[in-house]
Amino acid sequence: MSVFAWIETAAGEAVSSSWEALSAAAILAKSLDTDTAAIVFGANCDALARRASQLGATRVIACPDEALAEDRLDAYSALLSQLVEKHEPEAVVSAATNRGRELLASAAADSESGLISEVIDLRVEHGSIIGTRPAYAGKVLMEMTSNSATTFVTVRGRSFAAPTPRAAAKPEIERVKADGIPKDPPVKIDDFVAELGQVNLADAAIIVSGGRGMANNPQAAPAGLSGNDASIWKAKHGFANTLRPLAEVLGAAIGASRAAVDAGYIPYKHQVGQTGKTVNPDLYIACGISGAIQHQAGMRGSKIIVAINKDAEAPIFKLARYGIVGDLYEVVPALTQALEEKLR
Amino acid sequence: MHAVTFTRSTPDTAARVWVDEDGAVTWGDVATVVNPWDEYSLEETIAQSKSGGGESTVIAIGSALHNDALKHSLAMGIDKALRLEEAGADMKDSLVWSAMAAGAIRKLGDVDLIIFGKESVDVGTDQHAYQLARRLGWTMLSYVSRIVYADYSERRIQVERAVEQGKQTVSAALPAVISVLKEINEPRYPNFLGIRRAAKAEIPVWSAADMNVALPRAGTTALRFLNPPAREISTEILAGADVNATASALAQRLFEEKVL
Ligand SMILES: Cc1cc2nc3c(=O)[nH]c(=O)nc-3n(C[C@H](O)[C@H](O)[C@H](O)COP(=O)(O)OP(=O)(O)OC[C@H]3O[C@@H](n4cnc5c(N)ncnc54)[C@H](O)[C@@H]3O)c2cc1C
Numbered sequence: 001m002s003v004f005a006w007i008e009t010a011a012g013e014a015v016s017s018s019w020e021a022l023s024a025a026a027i028l029a030k031s032l033d034t035d036t037a038a039i040v041f042g043a044n045c046d047a048l049a050r051r052a053s054q055l056g057a058t059r060v061i062a063c064p065d066e067a068l069a070e071d072r073l074d075a076y077s078a079l080l081s082q083l084v085e086k087h088e089p090e091a092v093v094s095a096a097t098n099r100g101r102e103l104l105a106s107a108a109a110d111s112e113s114g115l116i117s118e119v120i121d122l123r124v125e126h127g128s129i130i131g132t133r134p135a136y137a138g139k140v141l142m143e144m145t146s147n148s149a150t151t152f153v154t155v156r157g158r159s160f161a162a163p164t165p166r167a168a169a170k171p172e173i174e175r176v177k178a179d180g181i182p183k184d185p186p187v188k189i190d191d192f193v194a195e196l197g198q199v200n201l202a203d204a205a206i207i208v209s210g211g212r213g214m215a216n217n218p219q220a221a222p223a224g225l226s227g228n229d230a231s232i233w234k235a236k237h238g239f240a241n242t243l244r245p246l247a248e249v250l251g252a253a254i255g256a257s258r259a260a261v262d263a264g265y266i267p268y269k270h271q272v273g274q275t276g277k278t279v280n281p282d283l284y285i286a287c288g289i290s291g292a293i294q295h296q297a298g299m300r301g302s303k304i305i306v307a308i309n310k311d312a313e314a315p316i317f318k319l320a321r322y323g324i325v326g327d328l329y330e331v332v333p334a335l336t337q338a339l340e341e342k343l344r
Numbered sequence: 345m346h347a348v349t350f351t352r353s354t355p356d357t358a359a360r361v362w363v364d365e366d367g368a369v370t371w372g373d374v375a376t377v378v379n380p381w382d383e384y385s386l387e388e389t390i391a392q393s394k395s396g397g398g399e400s401t402v403i404a405i406g407s408a409l410h411n412d413a414l415k416h417s418l419a420m421g422i423d424k425a426l427r428l429e430e431a432g433a434d435m436k437d438s439l440v441w442s443a444m445a446a447g448a449i450r451k452l453g454d455v456d457l458i459i460f461g462k463e464s465v466d467v468g469t470d471q472h473a474y475q476l477a478r479r480l481g482w483t484m485l486s487y488v489s490r491i492v493y494a495d496y497s498e499r500r501i502q503v504e505r506a507v508e509q510g511k512q513t514v515s516a517a518l519p520a521v522i523s524v525l526k527e528i529n530e531p532r533y534p535n536f537l538g539i540r541r542a543a544k545a546e547i548p549v550w551s552a553a554d555m556n557v558a559l560p561r562a563g564t565t566a567l568r569f570l571n572p573p574a575r576e577i578s579t580e581i582l583a584g585a586d587v588n589a590t591a592s593a594l595a596q597r598l599f600e601e602k603v604l
Pocket residue numbers: 210211212213214216217256257258259260271272273274275276277287288289290291292293294295298308309310311314326327328329357380
């Protein structure tokens with residue numbers, strides 16, 4: 001008995017949303033009157049174990065096998081399934097990251113257990129775990145429970161507060177060996193290009209987003225560019241020279257509408273919306289975005305929405321707490337300056 | 345060579361979706377569309393089966409509601425469609441779902457590559473592909489943004505994956521399960537001939553018994569659906585003497601909201 005929280009790592013460091021998963025696990029453990037066990041795999045287990053116990057884990061189960069490369073979904077799944085079989089935890093919780101989704105779905109299949117994914121709220125009623133998750137792009141909420149001894153749960157980013165550190169007792173660490181897991185990786189990594197220094201949209205507390213309106217940059221495109229090419233140039237420069245400075249002052253991530261992505265103004269990984277990322281920052285500033293329903297689907301959970309749009313009738317204003325009707329190429333630089341003065 | 349893809353019908357993304365008095369999810373009489381993420385997996389399945397000199401099959405699991413998505417797939421150019429349905433089973437549950445899906449893949453027998461969309465735009469669980477791969481014991485390659493090569497005689501595939509920390513190029517043996525992102529291709533539109541062919545197609549339905557599958561108990565139960573609490577938003581439009589005054593007013597409000 002226990003509630004497991006899998007602590008995901010990237011290059012040996014814990015992924016920050018894993019600590020939110022640990023918080024969620026601790027909430028369940030408290031209601032179920034059991035302990036919270038952090039599960040850590042791979043190199044650097046000792047440091048992770050210490051951190052996990054500072055952040056609320058009552059114990060740690062570690063497999064410090066150096067051969068457990070972070071990309072080994074097969075090995076991680078086999079190992080997690082062994083631990084589930086041995087300890088029969090009441091729940092296994094992870095962040096709903098790419099790897100968290102894969103790992104928990106795979107291990108849940110191994111033990112024929114229920115998985116409640118993308119949970120934003122958890123509670124226990126009559127001993128059953130009930131997870132609330134958004135469906136239909138957040139237009140509807142659903143409450144789910146599992147029918148199995150172990151309930152697998154992935155939690156959506158920024159839905160559970162990260163735990164506050166406490167002085168840790170010496171963590172009780174159970175070390176396990178990576179026995180009986182596949183030896184040869186079925187997947188060969190041929191190349192990896194890291195993308196560093198970017199604020200991840202899902203974790204961002206503030207997001208500044210640009211839409212099709214970014215193309216109306218008053219700065220003239222270089223001679224020789226016309227039509228579509230000129231629009232792309234203008235929009236790209238707008239993202240780099242007008243939106244990015246605002247994002248930098250705020251420590252924000254940069255988002256975009258699908259129209260901006262499809263037109264080639266900015267790569268797809270910035271897209272917010274039903275076929276992009278779902279985000280729920282404290283502050284979302286939409287610049288030159290009309291607020292189509294598919295865009296709203298990805299950002300309506302933001303705490304405070306600000307709209308900057310030259311069309312007073314744009315639907316985005318209906319969602320916004322604050323709006324400015326005006327040209328973003330005038331408003332955004334003025335806002336950047338005003339914030340710079342205040343934040344200095 | 346045989347490429348298989350899975351798809352489903354989802355309400356149009358522009359539809360209003362709500363929970364009615366009986367607690368059921370409804371979108372009125374708005375039409376369903378093929379799950380938008382699956383346009384890319386359908387396109388890739390067609391492209392791979394053509395370049396591999398093989399055939400393509402699309403499978404939906406669930407009620408006849410999904411026939412629309414299957415017909416769209418056929419109209420795009422997928423060779424065969426199949427629907428799996430088991431009366432009385434909770435086919436939305438991913439354990440039941442993946443047991444049925446694995447049964448179909450085993451019955452087909454000759455499948456080299458299974459291609460999924462990134463997620464269902466409606467329920468968005470992003471777990472079906474992983475559980476199917478796990479049940480089959482096949483390699484899972486998720487979030488594929490490009491297939492570098494797929495060699496069906498050497499039985500190897502190399503792909504680029506967009507992972508959270510960057511871009512990974514990986515290779516693995518076939519058979520494999522992949523899920524694809526929108527960067528991977530430009531989906532084609534169904535043409536007139538395709539639409540005519542699809543309209544006439546009879547779609548076979550396989551039950552669990554047809555596939556010789558013993559279905560597991562559903563892993564989860566949906567207890568209830570709720571309309572999200574209405575957000576009380578009072579919008580304040582800021583307008584100062586000039587743009588600098590307006591911007592300062594906004595900056596001031598953001599401080600007061602304590603979001604900075
Ligand atoms: C299946 C499907 C999935 C979709 N998924 C998504 C998704 O994930 N994300 C998404 O965003 N969309 C999505 N869409 C597209 C969506 O329907 C809209 O087309 C898109 O969101 C519009 O983007 P936009 O607001 O940037 O462009 P527009 O609607 O063209 O709006 C541009 C806005 O900029 C304003 N503007 C122009 N110039 C300026 C200026 N100089 N200063 C200030 N304002 C200015 C205009 O007034 C206008 O309101 C999807 C659509 C479908 C069918």
